[in-house]
Amino acid sequence: MNRLFQAVLVASATLALSACASSGGMASAPGPATGSQQGERILTDGEYVSAVERVARSRGVHVQWVNPPQRRFPAGLASR
Numbered sequence: 001m002n003r004l005f006q007a008v009l010v011a012s013a014t015l016a017l018s019a020c021a022s023s024g025g026m027a028s029a030p031g032p033a034t035g036s037q038q039g040e041r042i043l044t045d046g047e048y049v050s051a052v053e054r055v056a057r058s059r060g061v062h063v064q065w066v067n068p069p070q071r072r073f074p075a076g077l078a079s080r
Contacts (some may be wrong), residue, residue, distance in 0.1 A: 039075030044068045
């Protein structure tokens with residue numbers, strides 16, 4: 001009887017924990033990004049990239065950008 005009670009207790013605890021883990025659904029999904037404005041463009045920050053590469057070149061180091069730094073520009077300034 002004791003083993004049966006332990007088995008039932010372990011099974012019910014397992015079911016309860018698995019139900020808690022799967023109840024997130026869409027409520028836990030990230031919402032839309034805030035701060036993004038209509039017509040805003042995200043472009044590579046050329047000024048920063050050239051400054052870093054200039055310093056690296058003077059020190060004899062080669063820079064390879066994997067994720068180049070980006071900057072947000074309003075729609076009117078992005079076309080320049």
